Amino acid sequence: MRSRAGMKSAFSPRLVEADMAEINVDTWLYGKLARFGGTANQGSFANVLVSLPEGSKLGDLLAHLQMPSEERGITFINGELSAMPGLQPDLAHTLQNGDRVAFFDPLSMWPFQYRSGVPMVDEMADSMHGREDKGLHHSYGGE
Numbered sequence: 001m002r003s004r005a006g007m008k009s010a011f012s013p014r015l016v017e018a019d020m021a022e023i024n025v026d027t028w029l030y031g032k033l034a035r036f037g038g039t040a041n042q043g044s045f046a047n048v049l050v051s052l053p054e055g056s057k058l059g060d061l062l063a064h065l066q067m068p069s070e071e072r073g074i075t076f077i078n079g080e081l082s083a084m085p086g087l088q089p090d091l092a093h094t095l096q097n098g099d100r101v102a103f104f105d106p107l108s109m110w111p112f113q114y115r116s117g118v119p120m121v122d123e124m125a126d127s128m129h130g131r132e133d134k135g136l137h138h139s140y141g142g143e
Helices: 013-019 030-038 058-065 123-127
Strands: 021-032 045-053 076-077 080-083 100-103
Touching: 021 030, 021 058, 030 045, 045 058, 080 123
Parallel strands: 021 100
Antiparallel strands: 021 045, 076 080, 076 100
């Protein structure tokens, strides 16, 4: 019988590394959401590079920041609209290494007239196009 010291590991170093793969998400928090940036809080904004396990979703980023989803307003992922107040279909959106996510507080409103034709993540586009009003109204709260 071989001793444990003489046995080779059943896991190769490459496999262990793959299991521990991480992604980095360039996260911007604007307005009162800057407080969720911890020491990166500059008052009106915070910029935090967040490391998450590969396969993480936007909801995982929010959990990491300890930011309730309902506190955010307009959200962009790589410049594409992903959420608005009361319309947040992006929680299950899978993040990729190097993504840039920008969270604006609900007071940072974006006139509805400019939303037509804006690039959107797939989840947001599906949600907007599935609505009778196509998302073109003044208020999204309480729906």
